[in-house]
Amino acid sequence: MSFTLDSLLIEGTKVLSEAGVEEASLDARYLLFEAFHTDLTHFILDRFNAISEDELILNRIDQYRSMIEKRSQRIPLQQITGSREFMGLEFYVNEHVLIPRQDTETLVELILKDFKGSKPVVLDMCTGSGCIAISLTKLGLFECVTGVDISKEALSVARRNVEALLGTGGITLIESDLFEAIGPGQKFDVIVSNPPYIPTEIIKGLQPEVRDFEPMLALDGREDGLFFYRQLVLDGRRFLNPGGSVYFEIGYDQAEAVSGLFIDAGFAEIRVVKDAAGLDRVVCAVLK
Structure with missing residues (x-):
C-alpha cells in the first residue's frame, strides 16, 4: 500500500476526532510535521506525492502513528513532542x-x-x-x-x-x-x-x-x-x-x-x- 502525507494526515485526524480531541486536524498535522521533519510549505508541495517506502520513511510512519496513539489517549501534544x-x-x-x-x-x-x-x-x-x-x-x-x-x-x-x-x-x-x-x-x-x-x-x-x-x-x-x-x-x-x-x-x-x-x-x-x-x-x- 502506498502512502501520501495527505492520506496519513486524514488517517491521524480520524483517530483523534474519534478520541474527542478538539483540534484533531491541527494536532494530527503538527505531529505529522514532527515525524517527517517538514513544514507547511513542503507539506503543501508534497502532500499528494507517493511516499517512498524505504526503512527511514517506514520508521517515520511508525513514529507518527505512535504519537497519534498517544494523543488519542489525551496525552498533551507538548508532552509528546517534548x-x-x-x-x-x-x-x-x-x-x-x-x-x-x-x-x-x-x-x-x-x-x-x-x-x-x-x-x-x-x-x-x-x-x-x-x-x-x-x-x-x-x-x-x-x-x-x-x-x-x-x-x-x-x-x-x-x-x-x-x-x-x-x-x-x-x-x-x-x-x-x-x-x-x-x-x-x-x-x-x-x-x-x-x-x-x-x-x-x-x-x-x-x-x-x-x-x-x-x-x-x-x-x-x-x-x-x-x-x-x-x-x-x-x-x-x-x-x-x-x-x-x-x-x-x-x-x-x-x-x-x-x-x-x-x-x-x-x-x-x-x-x-x-x-x-x-x-x-x-x-x-x-x-x-
Whole structure:
C-alpha cells in the first residue's frame, strides 16, 4: 500500500476526532510535521506525492502513528513532542511541569516593561519549567534571577532549559517549599509567581489533557484556589527590598480576592492587568 502525507494526515485526524480531541486536524498535522521533519510549505508541495517506502520513511510512519496513539489517549501534544514555545523561546517540557501557556506571557511582558533598562534581583516562585525566570533573564538581560520549586523533577526540567537557552550561569535554582530554603537575609526587588490557583473541585471538570496529565502540584490551589497567594503575600514581605514588587498570574475571576490579600498585607499601587483575550490575568503590587 502506498502512502501520501495527505492520506496519513486524514488517517491521524480520524483517530483523534474519534478520541474527542478538539483540534484533531491541527494536532494530527503538527505531529505529522514532527515525524517527517517538514513544514507547511513542503507539506503543501508534497502532500499528494507517493511516499517512498524505504526503512527511514517506514520508521517515520511508525513514529507518527505512535504519537497519534498517544494523543488519542489525551496525552498533551507538548508532552509528546517534548517542547513548547514561550516568549519566542523553545522550552523542553514533560509530565513533571505545567506546560507554559500564552496567558503567562502577559506576566513576563509586564515585568519586562516595568523594569526595562533595570537589573532587578528576581525570585520566581513555583518556577516549574523555568519559562518565566529564563525569559526574564534572556529577554530582559536580568542578571540575578532565582527560580524556586518544591519538585525535584520540575527543577531537573528547569535546569535542562537553563543549559539549553542560557548556557552555564544566569539563574540559581533552589528546591524549596515556598520560602522555606530561602536564606533569611536574602532580599529581592521582584517576586513573581504563577502558583497553583485552581480550586480543587474545579480540577475534576478540566479537560483530560490537564486533569490527568499535568502535575497536580502545579494546578491545585486548595479549596478556594487562594492558598498559595496567601502564603506568598504574607511570607513574601520578609524577602522584598523596600519598594519591591510582587507579580502574580491569577485565574480570570480572582482579581478582587488577590487584590484584597495585598491590601490586607499593607501593599500599595495594586494593579490588575488583562491578557490578550481581555481577561484579568495579573495582579501586581508594591511593598510600602
